[in-house]
Amino acid sequence: MAEFPLLTKDFGTQDLHERAVYERTGGYQGLREAFKRFTPETLIAEVKTSGIRGRGGAGFPTGTKWSFLPKDVFPRYLCCNADESEPGCFKDRYLIDKSPHQLVEGVLIASYALQVNVAFIYIRGEYRDQRLLLERAVEEARAAGFIGKNILGSGFDCDVIVHGGAGAYICGEETALIDSLEGLRGQPRLKPPFPAVKGLYGQPTVVNNVETLCNLPHIVQRGGEWFKSLGTEGSTGTRLFCCSGHIKKPGTYEMLLGTPIRELLEEECGGMRTGSTLKAFQPGGGSMQVLLPEHVDLPLDMNEVQKAGSSLGAGAMIFMDQDTCLVDVSMRLVDFYQHESCGKCVPCREGTYFESQLMHKLEAGHATPAELATLSDICANMDGRCFCPLGDTATWFVMSAYKHFRDEFEAHCNAGECPVKARARERAA
Amino acid sequence: MSLSAATRAEIETARERYPQARSAILPALWAVQHEVGHLSPDGMEEVARILHVTASEVEAVSTFYSMYFQKPHGRHEVIVCINVSCALRGADDIVAHLERSLGCESGSTTADGEFTWSSTVECLGACGGAPAMQLDHRFVENLTPESVDATLAAARASSPHATTGPGDAVGAEPAAASSGERRRGAPAGGRTRPRRRTKPEASDG
Ligand SMILES: Cc1cc2nc3c(=O)[nH]c(=O)nc-3n(C[C@H](O)[C@H](O)[C@H](O)COP(=O)(O)O)c2cc1C
Ligand code: FES
Numbered sequence: 148m149a150e151f152p153l154l155t156k157d158f159g160t161q162d163l164h165e166r167a168v169y170e171r172t173g174g175y176q177g178l179r180e181a182f183k184r185f186t187p188e189t190l191i192a193e194v195k196t197s198g199i200r201g202r203g204g205a206g207f208p209t210g211t212k213w214s215f216l217p218k219d220v221f222p223r224y225l226c227c228n229a230d231e232s233e234p235g236c237f238k239d240r241y242l243i244d245k246s247p248h249q250l251v252e253g254v255l256i257a258s259y260a261l262q263v264n265v266a267f268i269y270i271r272g273e274y275r276d277q278r279l280l281l282e283r284a285v286e287e288a289r290a291a292g293f294i295g296k297n298i299l300g301s302g303f304d305c306d307v308i309v310h311g312g313a314g315a316y317i318c319g320e321e322t323a324l325i326d327s328l329e330g331l332r333g334q335p336r337l338k339p340p341f342p343a344v345k346g347l348y349g350q351p352t353v354v355n356n357v358e359t360l361c362n363l364p365h366i367v368q369r370g371g372e373w374f375k376s377l378g379t380e381g382s383t384g385t386r387l388f389c390c391s392g393h394i395k396k397p398g399t400y401e402m403l404l405g406t407p408i409r410e411l412l413e414e415e416c417g418g419m420r421t422g423s424t425l426k427a428f429q430p431g432g433g434s435m436q437v438l439l440p441e442h443v444d445l446p447l448d449m450n451e452v453q454k455a456g457s458s459l460g461a462g463a464m465i466f467m468d469q470d471t472c473l474v475d476v477s478m479r480l481v482d483f484y485q486h487e488s489c490g491k492c493v494p495c496r497e498g499t500y501f502e503s504q505l506m507h508k509l510e511a512g513h514a515t516p517a518e519l520a521t522l523s524d525i526c527a528n529m530d531g532r533c534f535c536p537l538g539d540t541a542t543w544f545v546m547s548a549y550k551h552f553r554d555e556f557e558a559h560c561n562a563g564e565c566p567v568k569a570r571a572r573e574r575a576a
Numbered sequence: 577m578s579l580s581a582a583t584r585a586e587i588e589t590a591r592e593r594y595p596q597a598r599s600a601i602l603p604a605l606w607a608v609q610h611e612v613g614h615l616s617p618d619g620m621e622e623v624a625r626i627l628h629v630t631a632s633e634v635e636a637v638s639t640f641y642s643m644y645f646q647k648p649h650g651r652h653e654v655i656v657c658i659n660v661s662c663a664l665r666g667a668d669d670i671v672a673h674l675e676r677s678l679g680c681e682s683g684s685t686t687a688d689g690e691f692t693w694s695s696t697v698e699c700l701g702a703c704g705g706a707p708a709m710q711l712d713h714r715f716v717e718n719l720t721p722e723s724v725d726a727t728l729a730a731a732r733a734s735s736p737h738a739t740t741g742p743g744d745a746v747g748a749e750p751a752a753a754s755s756g757e758r759r760r761g762a763p764a765g766g767r768t769r770p771r772r773r774t775k776p777e778a779s780d781g
Contacts, residue, residue, distance in 0.1 A: 234703075235661050236701065236703070265595060271701070272643045276713075276715075308594070310602065313642070315642065330596075330627075391704055391706055393664055397661075433660060
């Protein structure tokens with residue numbers, strides 16, 4: 148029988164961030180069972196069976212990623228990616244705020260499966276309180292014998308280090324994260340070699356998202372087959388969706404994958420706020436393409452949303468109403484990518500700069516049709532040509548918005564002001 | 577020696593914690609900023625000495641990250657998000673209000689040295705509570721002009737460094753206020769109402 152929710156089940160429990168309380172809700176049972184019932188190999192197989200795909204954005208099957216580690220090469224490292232900086236995304240913060248031990252337990256289970264003796268949790272600098280909560284959880288776990296030497300008599304040793312970033316979106320990209328963790332400027336590395344082969348300190352390394360790891364205690368306890376029975380064939384389990392924008396109840400909601408987006412919007416989020424009707428939404432965070440009202444009947448399924456031309460990405464849903472200017476939204480996102488471009492490759496460094504210049508001119512109503520064409524050109528020359536996906540994704544929203552709202556983009560040309568805002572102002576007057 | 581013994585000890589502890597000393601650069605820079613208020617050239621040189629790298633390497637790393645201050649900032653740090661989710665819920669008005677209230681532009685420090693503030697395109701991860709800002713790295717969400725003023729007034733009235741500030745030490749306590757909130761069950765990332773749900777019949781799984 149499907150039971151739901153999974154990760155957020157006990158989030159109403161008082162003081163869940165404390166170890167004793169977490170253990171009372173069944174916490175650290177997953178780790179105990181992992182030692183008792185699984186060898187590292189069978190544990191990797193179990194995770195493969197579950198069909199779980201990474202929750203960090205790319206949706207790569209976790210068990211498959213784990214099996215890429217070369218045999219007998221040690222030491223190996225695990226990096227939990229808690230750099231969460233995707234525009235619209237705040238689920239990892241929520242998971243840590245509510246239940247830091249669930250993450251620590253997930254990190255330990257993954258470390259056991261991968262035979263990792265030092266695991267890192269890389270958390271973005273802005274998440275100060277979350278870092279402190281995690282540090283405290285790690286110390287509590289150490290005191291209780293879940294971290295350290297010969298954990299629970301299993302013979303397995305593992306240390307967990309919480310590492311605070313210092314403000315750089317690119318450090319969420321797995322190889323940039325590794326560079327940053329090595330004490331370098333956080334710039335992406337050329338792949339291959341992939342981190343699984345040569346990652347942190349040149350050793351085999353797995354990078355997994357916070358939410359991915361938080362699923363592990365549940366997969367261990369209930370089994371991979373059970374997990375696979377949740378959700379859809381291509382998207383198993385549940386996911387946390389961060390909902391924001393013009394809705395009645397913004398927040399994080401854990402949903403069974405396969406549920407229609409409409410249900411998330413209308414039941415969980417309470418629908419659009421009074422006076423607002425849906426004009427467009429972004430289903431996966433700032434990097435992903437815009438979708439239209441007709442798409443709310445799509446299921447929360449990674450493959451289905453991809454077929455519609457976008458992606459569930461990092462699980463952020465941004466809903467926009469009739470008065471939203473898609474040029475303005477594009478401009479803000481482009482500004483973000485320009486600000487966060489690490490400068491390593493030319494198409495991204497220069498491309499985002501020109502994109503931003505043109506977007507500002509367009510939004511202000513001063514761009515010419517020829518400049519709008521140039522914008523398209525620039526994007527076409529960036530997408531697929533950048534060193535890492537940051538530069539590619541800097542074009543996805545703009546280009547999808549231009550495709551779906553071409554009139555709106557064109558109406559900005561030589562208009563002297565933003566026509567959408569002018570219209571909204573008139574209506575309000 | 578430009579850094580206190582405690583800060584130096586903190587950096588040495590960080591160095592020992594990592595498989596390679598160099599990995600301690602970020603925590604070490606946080607420690608310097610916590611003590612000095614920004615990254616002083618002397619402080620960076622000392623980090624370099626303790627971690628066995630060159631001072632220019634430390635500086636090169638420091639300039640990559642937006643949260644390290646290369647020059648002194650105000651007593652409090654205010655960062656307001658203007659990315660999409662916040663913009664959709666009025667971030668521009670909050671920015672305009674802050675500029676009026678503090679009497680200086682984004683990116684600058686008030687004349688009395690109380691606040692350094694800036695608007696940022698970096699989503700703070702508080703979009704469920706948009707519009708949002710951080711005061712000394714603590715979230716303040718669902719902003720209104722009134723709540724902004726109240727927050728600023730409370731910060732002004734606080735004793736110097738009542739908050740641990742941007743570069744707080746590893747191992748400090750989480751903010752009493754925000755963890756207290758969490759204890760009462762108010763989710764930090766907005767509201768949540770996880771509901772029991774059965775697998776939809778129509779799913780193709
Ligand atoms: C520019 C950029 C930013 C990223 N930011 C994050 C992030 O903040 N958190 C995250 O988990 N993954 C992020 N990713 C994806 C990671 O590279 C990586 O795929 C992921 O952490 C793997 O974890 P998963 O397999 O569990 O999803 C980012 C990727 C790119 C290209
Ligand atoms: S958009 Fe402002 S916090 Fe995310």
